[in-house]
Amino acid sequence: MSNLIGTISHQVDSVIEHAKEKYADQMWMFDVQKASWDAVYHAHDEGKRLIYVGACAPVELIYAFDCVPFVLDMIPTRLASTPEVAARYIDLAEKYIAPTMCGIDKVDIGAILSGDMPDKPDAFIYSTVPCDNSRVAYPFICDHLGCPSYCIDVPFRKNEMGFEYMARQYKEIIEFLEKLTGQKLDWDKFQAIMTVSNQTNDLMNKIADMRKITPCPLPGRLLVLNEMIPGMVGHPAMLSYLEAQYAVGQDAIDKGLGAVKEEKYRVSWLQNMLWSNVGILDWMERKFGAVLVMDAFGYQRGHVFRDIDDLDTICIDFAKKGLALPMIHGASGPVEDYIDLVENTMGDYNVNVSMFIGHVGCKHTWAAAKIITDMIQEKFGLPTLYLDVDAVDGRYKKTDEIRALITEYMETIEENK
């Protein structure tokens, strides 16, 4: 595999060819993926700078400088569905780092070390979140690539002190990008992108609210795809994707339909998404009428830019947006953030099945699991299934094993009804 990004881009093309006939009315789900991977793959051909990004990177600013942002963690989450490919990079990384580290970072490191990403980025804007694993991976990747970089030190608490601390760094990123590109920030362009970003976040919030309705009008699988939003926010293709999703959801609501014919259970997953086995979501819907209505990783409540004319406010809003991102919102600060996130999810989405589908690489969420699940038991009277998985390395637990454990749990719930 000499060019991983190219290979993924071509795979997306192949999937689209296949989908055109089979899922003609669902092309909006594929179009956004094509827009994402094509932009990255062809960035340099089109004379654009390619910027790797981690969590909290100001994507709208990067677009405003006519650069292409690429969330590096999209590689592991994408490759997770092909275990033999993900394994190649995981095994390579484990020669250098602890095998207990997060599969996301192992794939990132392995992919970079393998030489399968020959298209060197022009810069890397990353941050000190979400976890200890990424704090190992990102600075190393940056050093290894030898490209210009900016690291955002993300504050521990989501308060005014933290917002201001981050805001000062976003102002520095403007200077960083101006130096990188040799251009001053084009405010007209930036404001147009912020406007699209606001429309995107508004829609995202409306879609999240739709999922509170019983029956849930949208399937669990869309939560996985929605994880792409922060990395493309401000891009018209992302707005189009959400407009289509909203329309589908609204249509279902109007017709009184749910994502499954008979919704029996409203499920929440409390930790990461199971990228290595997303099909489990479809299977739960079919077998048990159990819909993942919201998960603690993908939970998104997007902030909007309140005043697109004022740089100080914009930078504070970048901070608020960054701190509300998946994983950052619940798991990168004090445990109370995680508790509040889960409590809101359980209540707002009327959840009646709680599952801690625990990615083994995510130790800090495991280390808070008892606090979280005790709260769920106490406030909602729900027990929680604990299931250890590797969200990226499909070799950790096979599909049959995962299904068997979930089946056993669901049968217990049925019996205790």
Next chain:
Amino acid sequence: MSTETLFEKAELRNSSVTAWKEQGKKVIGTVCCHVPEEILHAAGAMPYRLRATGVTDLSEGDTWMSTFTCSYARGTLQYLIDGTFDFMDGVVSSDGCLMAGRIFDNWKYVDGNAEKKEFYLKQIAAPRMYNENAVGYYHDYLEQLRTELGAYMGVEITDEKIRASVALYNETRRLIRELYDLSKSDAPVISGTERLKLILAASSMPKEEYNEMLKDFLAKAGSRPPISDYRARIMLVGSALDDPEYIKVIEDKGGLVVTDALCFGTRYLWEPVELEGEDVLTSIARSYLKRPVCPRMVDLHDEFADLIVKFCKDFQVDGIIYERVKYCEIWGGEGLYFDAHQGMKEAGVPLILLEREEIMTNVGQLAVRAEAFIEMIEK
């Protein structure tokens, strides 16, 4: 004053703690290296760095933190829950690493501790980068700590008090550096096992008393029998190591541990806090952030490796043991940085990676691997 007494101060509940409590004074436990003890000391409390030394039961730690987590963190939580640390009047933590943070988080939720007004709980935020913006942010948390701890202790923590504490702690740092100097010679008069006990003592007793006792120890150190029958000079780097028994296994195989880059070693109290012509808490913030203490600081990997190279030269190190607690991710990838560091490549000091758990269940395996490494590097 017996030197053996100072070694005994490494015990978790040592005689100094007992005496301190008998005077009705408060002991505040700290988690991780980014809680400036000087502020706690200036408040009149005895800072005590929480640890898991000698833990043999992790049942409570496992229950609260799961087994997918660092056993040092689980062990520390275990001791908080099982009453080993029942002499604590509070806990101050930073967000050092995510495991350290969860010790604090879980402790709050055990038996409703967060609601107990008589028990002081505070978690400060420590940036993961060293620059002026970060110093300012960290400073603001230290100011919060000063105000809230002062209210809890019923005292005003003035600049003057903090300056006095800094002077005291800088003296501790100077004495600890002198202690390590003893190991630079060809025939050191102290083993690594003994030295770790003296560092643990530093973290577990009042510094006034410690300084006097360590001065006494250093003054008499010349009369200790020199150690010359070792086979190799070892440096230890890696995860929090608070168990002298671990080092003893290595030293029993002939590897004299002459130095380290451990947070219960040189990284605890070494670089002096420099009180510059600025606000005292800004000076503390700056001094604490710029130290290469552990890989939690994303922009100090090179400085950390530079320090290792320097220590290798200063202490004539033959080999490095890089010990890593299972699930300690902050140390999980440092090998990448070591491999890429030009100074470490040029120094060419052999390095072995050993994974460990806080409970010493794999002594035999450690002994075999340590011995094989020592055989490889002995001259």
